[in-house]
Amino acid sequence: GAVVSQHPSRVICKSGTSVKIECRSLDFQATTMFWYRQFPKQSLMLMATSNEGSKATYEQGVEKDKFLINHASLTLSTLTVTSAHPEDSSFYICSARTRQGANSPLHFGNGTRLTVT
Amino acid sequence: DAKTTQPTSMDCAEGRAANLPCNHSTISGNEYVYWYRQIHSQGPQYIIHGLKNNETNEMASLIITEDRKSSTLILPHATLRDTAVYYCIVRALNNNDMRFGAGTRLTVKP
Numbered sequence: 001g002a003v004v005s006q007h008p009s010r011v012i013c014k015s016g017t018s019v020k021i022e023c024r025s026l027d028f029q030a031t032t033m034f035w036y037r038q039f040p041k042q043s044l045m046l047m048a049t050s051n052e053g054s055k056a057t058y059e060q061g062v063e064k065d066k067f068l069i070n071h072a073s074l075t076l077s078t079l080t081v082t083s084a085h086p087e088d089s090s091f092y093i094c095s096a097r098t099r100q101g102a103n104s105p106l107h108f109g110n111g112t113r114l115t116v117t
Numbered sequence: 118d119a120k121t122t123q124p125t126s127m128d129c130a131e132g133r134a135a136n137l138p139c140n141h142s143t144i145s146g147n148e149y150v151y152w153y154r155q156i157h158s159q160g161p162q163y164i165i166h167g168l169k170n171n172e173t174n175e176m177a178s179l180i181i182t183e184d185r186k187s188s189t190l191i192l193p194h195a196t197l198r199d200t201a202v203y204y205c206i207v208r209a210l211n212n213n214d215m216r217f218g219a220g221t222r223l224t225v226k227p
């Protein structure tokens with residue numbers, strides 16, 4: 001089945017620093033990847049849609065200058081949290097859809113738990 | 118995409134069938150029903166999806182009512198490892214993304 005790999009699984013950083021999270025589709029090409037954020041005891045919230053070779057589309061309320069998304073290839077998208085603050089501490093999850101069929105499901109990575117101290 | 122309504126939580130005895138309902142009364146003709154689950158501190162796991170026919174795979178069965186306004190996910194023999202939050206999502210063919218509601222927290226008890 002389709003596998004999406006996310007790295008790192010956990011990261012702790014100091015306030016004001018930047019953190020990069022990688023999302024890779026291991027056995028398929030993903031023209032579109034998605035980034036979600038999940039706070040404790042809440043559901044996943046879509047942050048942005050990442051399209052290969054073009055700018056990401058951000059959801060309302062998500063700062064594009066703070067959450068930089070790069071989708072340089074069909075198998076890799078990165079999310080950089082710039083100038084991180086404690087309120088950015090969250091569980092970040094990426095997903096991707098295979099090209100096969102408009103109804104094909106999204107496949108998710110195992111998430112990255114970011115803690116900003 | 119159509120909104121879905123699920124019970125907040127459910128319990129199920131180990132070895133018994135777990136039946137998780139989902140209401141999507143405003144679903145339209147080109148919208149599929151997807152089910153995912155999320156085990157604590159992991160990414161969501163795809164379970165099954167369907168349009169109007171019932172579907173079955175190695176994980177579960179999906180029963181969609183004839184009017185498509187509701188569906189039920191069936192885990193035929195629940196195990197402790199099936200304890201998770203189960204999300205029912207409706208998505209149209211022309212929509213790329215997937216948006217999650219609150220889901221149902223299923224607890225399988227010994």
